[in-house]
Amino acid sequence: MAATAIVGTAPVSPDLTGMFDFTASNILLALAVTTGAGLATGLGGLLVFATRKPNARMLAFGLAFAGGAMVYVSLSDILNKSIDAFALQFGDARGFSYGTFAFLAGVMLIVVIDRLIPNPHERLETDDPFYRQHNRDHIRRVGLLTAAAITAHNFPEGLATFFATLADPSVGMPLAFAIAIHNIPEGIAIAVPVYYATNKKSSAIFACLLSGLAEPVGAIIGYALLGPFLSPALYGAIFGIIAGVMVFLALDELLPAAKRYAKGHETVYGLVAGMGALAISLVLFNW
Numbered sequence: 001m002a003a004t005a006i007v008g009t010a011p012v013s014p015d016l017t018g019m020f021d022f023t024a025s026n027i028l029l030a031l032a033v034t035t036g037a038g039l040a041t042g043l044g045g046l047l048v049f050a051t052r053k054p055n056a057r058m059l060a061f062g063l064a065f066a067g068g069a070m071v072y073v074s075l076s077d078i079l080n081k082s083i084d085a086f087a088l089q090f091g092d093a094r095g096f097s098y099g100t101f102a103f104l105a106g107v108m109l110i111v112v113i114d115r116l117i118p119n120p121h122e123r124l125e126t127d128d129p130f131y132r133q134h135n136r137d138h139i140r141r142v143g144l145l146t147a148a149a150i151t152a153h154n155f156p157e158g159l160a161t162f163f164a165t166l167a168d169p170s171v172g173m174p175l176a177f178a179i180a181i182h183n184i185p186e187g188i189a190i191a192v193p194v195y196y197a198t199n200k201k202s203s204a205i206f207a208c209l210l211s212g213l214a215e216p217v218g219a220i221i222g223y224a225l226l227g228p229f230l231s232p233a234l235y236g237a238i239f240g241i242i243a244g245v246m247v248f249l250a251l252d253e254l255l256p257a258a259k260r261y262a263k264g265h266e267t268v269y270g271l272v273a274g275m276g277a278l279a280i281s282l283v284l285f286n287w
Helices: 024-039 043-051 056-090 093-117 127-134 136-167 168-198 201-212 214-229 231-262 266-284
Strands: 005-007 010-012
Touching: 024 043, 024 136, 024 168, 024 201, 024 214, 043 201, 056 093, 056 136, 056 168, 056 231, 056 266, 093 231, 127 231, 136 168, 136 201, 136 214, 136 231, 168 201, 168 266, 201 214, 231 266
Parallel strands: none
Antiparallel strands: 005 010
16 A cells, blocks of 8 residues: 555645644645636536527436536545545555445435435426426426535545645646646536526526635635544545445436436436546546
8 A cells, every 4th residue: 555545636645634834825825726726617617608598408418427427536536535545544455344334324324315305306208398497496406416516525625635735836736737627527517407497607607616616615624624633534434425425416316317308318428428527537637
């Protein structure tokens, strides 16, 4: 096992349990870099302007895109980072077990929420515009769930970018650029259902920017509260839970909704495109 654990998309040393002593200029630089990466989510939202009017096929593609992106990044990146973080503290075998348990805990968490706030999963008749019009609340709920999951993902990303830039700006800035790249498809994932539900581009952009701001907010909260307590085990638990939540939401909400609105192969095309976009962004980061 390497001497560092990968947290978010940044290498984090196990000695982070100590306090940090940085100048104000270093902190402001790290916060600015983190904010810039987070606001790239808004660039994805701007792409909804490419169409003059939202339509069901666009919605199906966008929802499937979000689902593919969530599943891919959760299983190929976030879960592995959870396992790596646990393994750094407890060894490979126990690290894999604890990462898996954290993932399952995330799944159970969202299952409990879904039971407490049940979703009827009503069938939306895509050939009936009147029926679709009166189910905008359902689409709005899907959009809010997508934004919530991505926002939860952005908190630790912001924390990782912030600390990496504090430690070494030459490492933190390329990291922030890579995160900004894969924040663009996340912005699309948020903007499409919000735009369809509200028919307002301003609402879609606002939702994207609000989600992106979770990165600097996560950095600030993390620096203020977690600095004295940071450990590989804590990171492992956070990432495992987030991975479980995102996979459940993708399979239970996004892909079924995309299929209901599809008229052709929009669901599978969106699923593959979402996976491909996140895969390419991760390849660029590891280049």
